[in-house]
Amino acid sequence: MAAQAELNGELARLRAAVPQLTGSLVVGIDGKVLAEDFGAADGGPRGARTADVLAAAQRLSAAAALGGVREFLVRGDQGWLAAHTAGDSAVLMLVTEAGTNVGRFRLEAAWSAARIAALLAGAPEQLEKTTS
Secondary structure, three states: OHHHHHHHHHHHHHHHHOOOEEEEEEEEOOOOEEEEEEOEOOOHHHHHHHHHHHHHHHHHHHHOOOOOOOEEEEEEOOEEEEEEEEOOOEEEEEEEEOOOOHHHHHHHHHHHHHHHHHHHHHOHHHOOOOOO
């Protein structure tokens, strides 16, 4: 389907723009994986956990009177995890290596999240989890 191909194309564009990117997911707020680029690994558990963390970030942001969540960033021993909301219905989750240029990474992720939000707003019923 065209919308699915466009989502996958956006994840591929993001991987080309951020060479240290090791994986990416587009996850519905219900935890359903809409698109992924993690190689052969199954994104199911990561999808549900991403939705859970988004919900927790939203509660924390509300408690701190920061408004809606647009991004959250986690630095681990082995790299970075970032998530950007993609409209009201999804989140873009990304994982990178430790040596990533975080400024560039965040900028590219924000651009991709905006493109993904536009794709989802145009045809959310056409999106299915990829099986490749």
